[in-house]
Amino acid sequence: MGQVGDMMNKAFWxxxxxxxxxxAYAPVAIAGAPYESTMLLVQKIFYFHFSTWMAxxxxxxxxxxGSAIYLFKGSATADRLAFAAAxxxxxxxxxxxxxxxxWARKAWGHWWQWDNRLTMALxxxxxxxxxxxxxxxxxxxxxxxxxxxxxxxxxxxPFVYKSVDWWRTIHxxxxxxxxxxxxxxxxWRVVWFCTFxxxxxxxxxxxVRVHLEERRAxxxxxxxxxxx
Amino acid sequence: MRIIQRGFVIVCSLLLTALPxxxxxxxxxxxxFVPINELPPGEQLPAAPxxxxxxxxxxxxxxxxxxxxxxxxxKVEREMKALEQRSSQGSMRR
Amino acid sequence: MxxxxxxxxxxxxxxxEAKSGEILYTTLFxxxxxxxxxxxxxxxxxxxxxxxxxxxxxxxxxxxxxLALGRTFERERYAETLRALLLAPAPRPAIYVGKLLGIVxxxxxxxxxxxxxxAFLFHVALFTRPLFLAALLVLGTIGFASxxxxxxxxxxxxxxxxxxxxxxxxxITIPVIIAGLLGTSALLQSPVDEPMAILWIALxxxxxxxxxxxxxxxxxxxxxx
Numbered sequence: 001m002g003q004v005g006d007m008m009n010k011a012f013w014x015x016x017x018x019x020x021x022x023x024a025y026a027p028v029a030i031a032g033a034p035y036e037s038t039m040l041l042v043q044k045i046f047y048f049h050f051s052t053w054m055a056x057x058x059x060x061x062x063x064x065x066g067s068a069i070y071l072f073k074g075s076a077t078a079d080r081l082a083f084a085a086a087x088x089x090x091x092x093x094x095x096x097x098x099x100x101x102x103w104a105r106k107a108w109g110h111w112w113q114w115d116n117r118l119t120m121a122l123x124x125x126x127x128x129x130x131x132x133x134x135x136x137x138x139x140x141x142x143x144x145x146x147x148x149x150x151x152x153x154x155x156x157x158p159f160v161y162k163s164v165d166w167w168r169t170i171h172x173x174x175x176x177x178x179x180x181x182x183x184x185x186x187x188w189r190v191v192w193f194c195t196f197x198x199x200x201x202x203x204x205x206x207x208v209r210v211h212l213e214e215r216r217a218x219x220x221x222x223x224x225x226x227x228x
Numbered sequence: 229m230r231i232i233q234r235g236f237v238i239v240c241s242l243l244l245t246a247l248p249x250x251x252x253x254x255x256x257x258x259x260x261f262v263p264i265n266e267l268p269p270g271e272q273l274p275a276a277p278x279x280x281x282x283x284x285x286x287x288x289x290x291x292x293x294x295x296x297x298x299x300x301x302x303k304v305e306r307e308m309k310a311l312e313q314r315s316s317q318g319s320m321r322r
Numbered sequence: 323m324x325x326x327x328x329x330x331x332x333x334x335x336x337x338x339e340a341k342s343g344e345i346l347y348t349t350l351f352x353x354x355x356x357x358x359x360x361x362x363x364x365x366x367x368x369x370x371x372x373x374x375x376x377x378x379x380x381x382x383x384x385x386x387x388x389l390a391l392g393r394t395f396e397r398e399r400y401a402e403t404l405r406a407l408l409l410a411p412a413p414r415p416a417i418y419v420g421k422l423l424g425i426v427x428x429x430x431x432x433x434x435x436x437x438x439x440x441a442f443l444f445h446v447a448l449f450t451r452p453l454f455l456a457a458l459l460v461l462g463t464i465g466f467a468s469x470x471x472x473x474x475x476x477x478x479x480x481x482x483x484x485x486x487x488x489x490x491x492x493x494i495t496i497p498v499i500i501a502g503l504l505g506t507s508a509l510l511q512s513p514v515d516e517p518m519a520i521l522w523i524a525l526x527x528x529x530x531x532x533x534x535x536x537x538x539x540x541x542x543x544x545x546x547x
Contacts, residue, residue: 071544098285102279106275130493134490137486139480148540155536
């Protein structure tokens with residue numbers, strides 16, 4: 001067990017170093033990527049904007065699945081994963097909304113537009129803020145209550161993704177991304193480099209956050225032992 | 229404790245390595261897509277503050293988040309140590 | 323057994339409500355007050371703002387629904403009847419369905435009163451396609467109430483339940499209100515935009531299916547200690 005723990009520790013720090021290097025290189029890669037013809041410089045927000053929503057999708061899926069597993073099987077690990085993922089959803093979502101807003105101000109002229117994709121994304125963020133509020137203020141048994149938020153939030157997420165395809169909105173459609181491999185391979189490479197870096201960062205943060213929950217659970221156990 | 233220190237070292241090295249890379253951004257060569265021939269009209273907002281603002285916000289957010297996690301972890305570790313001390317004192321008295 | 327239990331729960335709620343009428347009358351009055359407050363905000367120079375009527379109708383329904391949910395489960399908590407219901411050898415999802423039907427009926431009664439009032443005050447031609455409007459309102463109410471009943475039931479024992487219910491409920495049910503609202507707006511266009519209304523009705527059916535299924539699936543484990 002000690003050997004596995006050491007290996008995991010080492011793996012964590014190796015991954016952390018790799019992530020740091022990737023993020024250090026990212027601005028260079030982004031600067032070298034070709035300009036998009038209509039939006040020029042400000043479009044370069046896209047690389048992190050898209051990546052953060054990818055990380056958010058991973059977080060939402062983990063939160064939803066973890067919540068469901070905790071609700072039906074009672075697994076404490078699943079609950080910790082769900083909690084950590086919910087917090088990361090809020091963090092990455094906040095960056096997604098702010099970066100999108102800054103980009104929109106330059107590209108569309110408004111900070112915010114009530115089109116479907118943005119509205120649904122904002123709602124998703126609110127759902128997971130609600131998750132965190134339930135955890136904090138729900139009193140005893142709040143873990144179970146928050147699973148409802150996690151599961152419903154995860155169920156709403158596919159609508160966020162598909163909303164731009166069903167209704168013509170001001171936000172770019174999903175087909176833009178899917179055809180980027182053919183329209184601009186250089187952009188494609190940078191996008192996936194950034195996305196990979198973000199997913200690595202997400203994994204690292206998730207591990208650290210779950211570690212915090214595990215220590216908290218350990219502390220609770222010690223308190224119970226001390227009283228009993 | 230060491231975790232938090234190492235975390236900060238990594239974040240600081242991120243910042244330091246990113247800074248010179250940032251300097252490369254002015255003005256990058258235009259390969260691939262050729263921008264439209266008509267220059268962007270002068271009345272448009274300058275793009276650089278938005279771009280830099282977005283990336284700066286990202287850094288601030290990540291550093292801030294890691295800091296809050298580290299703070300909470302510290303608190304838990306401190307409480308655990310205090311609890312262990314109390315229980316060992318209690319067992320010694322017996 | 324399932325249907326019988328659900329109908330029994332519904333009958334119980336109906337009997338209690340029929341005697342006092344407390345929740346129905348207070349919800350109705352609150353909904354009408356909502357509409358009046360919006361009337362103050364959305365009237366310019368004596369004329370209501372264009373397109374405000376549909377929005378106000380739906381907002382009033384959702385706010386009143388939130389109140390009704392809170393009051394219904396407060397009543398259950400006060401008399402400890404929820405625990406009694408859960409202890410009974412009845413299928414738990416049936417209890418959920420019974421309570422859901424009660425809330426839906428209450429809200430539909432409220433809407434029955436609200437629609438003429440909104441049409442009257444805001445000069446909105448809400449009766450051009452009554453069947454479509456009815457479909458939108460029924461489906462929207464079911465969507466809202468399905469999530470609302472689940473959340474209100476699970477929050478019954480929580481300390482901050484009154485404020486937590488709207489915080490948790492609204493982000494999840496706003497897609498329902500958007501669908502209902504845009505569908506109603508489509509009905510209020512000068513040549514009635516029927517394809518759009520049908521699209522929104524279809525979407526509401528999707529939402530309802532997903533929400534009711536999830537709620538039925540989750541009700542039992544959430545209510546167990």
